[in-house]
Amino acid sequence: MSDFDLDRLGDVWRQQPDPAEMERLQRTAIAVARRARLAAIVDVCAAVAVAAVVIVLVITNPNMQTLVMGSAAILVLLGSNIRLRRLRQVELMGLTGTTEDMLDQSIARVETTLRHHKFTLFAAPFVLIGSWLGFATAAAPRPESIFGMLREIPGFRPILFATAMAALVALAIFLIVSIRRGRRELNRLNAMREAYRQERDSSAP
Amino acid sequence: MPPFERIVAEYGPLISRIAMSYEADPTLREDLTQQIFLAVWQALPSFRADSSLKTFIARVAQNRSISFVTKQVRQPRLAELPERLEADTLNPEEEAIELNEREMLLAATRRLPLPQREVIILVLEGFSYPEIAEMLDIAPNALALRLSRAKSALKSMLEHK
Numbered sequence: 001m002s003d004f005d006l007d008r009l010g011d012v013w014r015q016q017p018d019p020a021e022m023e024r025l026q027r028t029a030i031a032v033a034r035r036a037r038l039a040a041i042v043d044v045c046a047a048v049a050v051a052a053v054v055i056v057l058v059i060t061n062p063n064m065q066t067l068v069m070g071s072a073a074i075l076v077l078l079g080s081n082i083r084l085r086r087l088r089q090v091e092l093m094g095l096t097g098t099t100e101d102m103l104d105q106s107i108a109r110v111e112t113t114l115r116h117h118k119f120t121l122f123a124a125p126f127v128l129i130g131s132w133l134g135f136a137t138a139a140a141p142r143p144e145s146i147f148g149m150l151r152e153i154p155g156f157r158p159i160l161f162a163t164a165m166a167a168l169v170a171l172a173i174f175l176i177v178s179i180r181r182g183r184r185e186l187n188r189l190n191a192m193r194e195a196y197r198q199e200r201d202s203s204a205p
Numbered sequence: 206m207p208p209f210e211r212i213v214a215e216y217g218p219l220i221s222r223i224a225m226s227y228e229a230d231p232t233l234r235e236d237l238t239q240q241i242f243l244a245v246w247q248a249l250p251s252f253r254a255d256s257s258l259k260t261f262i263a264r265v266a267q268n269r270s271i272s273f274v275t276k277q278v279r280q281p282r283l284a285e286l287p288e289r290l291e292a293d294t295l296n297p298e299e300e301a302i303e304l305n306e307r308e309m310l311l312a313a314t315r316r317l318p319l320p321q322r323e324v325i326i327l328v329l330e331g332f333s334y335p336e337i338a339e340m341l342d343i344a345p346n347a348l349a350l351r352l353s354r355a356k357s358a359l360k361s362m363l364e365h366k
Contacts, residue, residue: 006328006356012307013329017218025221025238029213032242088247094272095248095265098342099323102268106275188275192319199320203347 050077103193110189114182121175128168132161209246216262219330220245223263226314226326227270228277237273244269256339263330264340267323313362321355328352 017025051074058070094102150156213220220241228234248265252258314322314329327337338348 005360009310010329010331012310013222014218014331015307017221021221022214022217025217026210026213028235028239029217029242030210032239033209033246036243036246092248092251095244095268096251096261097268098340099268099271099319100342102272106272185275192271192275195318196320199318199351200343200347203343203350 047077047081100193100196103189103196107186107189107193110182110186114179114186117175117179117182121172121179124168124171124175128164132164209249212245212249212258212262213242216259219259219263220266222330223266223270223326225311226322227274229312229315233277237270240273241266241269256336260332260336260340263327263332267326271319309363313359316362317355317358320351321358324348324351325355325359 016022054070054073058066090105094105221238224234224238224241228237244265245262248261252261310329314325317325323341324337327340332340334345334348334352338345341348343351
């Protein structure tokens with residue numbers, strides 16, 4: 001195939017969409033941009049609202065306990081915002097960098113997610129058993145408290161146990177499915193990375 | 206920086222073609238197109254004009270498409286091309302031939318290995334070789350070799366269609 005043929009194929013390739021298709025693309029893009037702008041505004045408003053509520057609570061109840069809890073809440077909010085911003089920056093670097101850099105970042109991200117999922121799958125039963133033991137051995141709640149009233153309901157404990165077990169099973173299924181999906185994604189990413197490596201090696205001088 | 210709406214008017218077809226060359230399923234392609242628009246919208250503030258805006262958008266679109274296809278568990282399927290082509294200068298017979306040729310070209314492109322597909326798409330989009338070498342961060346001779354392989358693979362697929 002000569003360059004001339006590729007030029008002609010380029011002309012075929014670059015055929016413009018018809019006006020209706022262009023209109024649809026425009027509508028889609030504008031809707032996406034509007035949603036993204038709205039999400040950014042909601043993020044800022046939510047952070048401002050939470051911070052304002054915490055500050056009002058601290059001012060109206062000026063004691064050490066509310067001060068500590070309020071400071072902790074604001075620190076958590078700040079921390080999660082900073083983490084989110086860093087994640088977006090990493091994602092942006094992946095989008096605007098080379099494909100190989102993007103693949104390396106994606107591989108690192110999927111491996112980290114898989115490690116987290118495996119750890120959660122391993123740790124969840126122990127957390128549940130620990131919580132159950134703590135709940136069972138704790139001092140009996142006062143009869144007028146919510147827990148005290150709940151304990152008086154016949155069959156409350158078996159229902160609570162069954163609900164906790166169902167939640168554990170659902171979490172385990174979700175994690176197993178996520179791990180399998182993550183492994184498939186990792187295999188595909190590694191295969192793509194390998195394809196680039198081979199391409200580079202074979203064209204090295 | 207032109208407003209987002211004008212960028213879409215100018216580069217929307219480029220984004221649409223890149224999405225088409227990575228995703229054959231129309232529903233998933235719509236999803237991918239939306240993700241590319243969102244990625245472009247998010248990435249635009251980081252555009253520093255050290256390359257052309259077209260190069261920047263093509264890079265974002267390619268990277269988003271590649272990360273999108275890695276998340277798909279099934280193999281890419283060769284779907285029909287729903288988009289109609291402008292028929293101002295073509296009679297129905299010529300239009301059918303060209304549409305068929307474009308479908309075959311798209312299907313063949315989707316079957317290329319990723320590094321070769323990336324190069325072919327950029328060449329078909331009309332980027333110059335120095336621009337492509339810069340976008341892919343490879344030496345000009347490595348690009349020439351990759352392009353040569355991609356062309357022969359594409360030729361073989363189009364001939365055996």
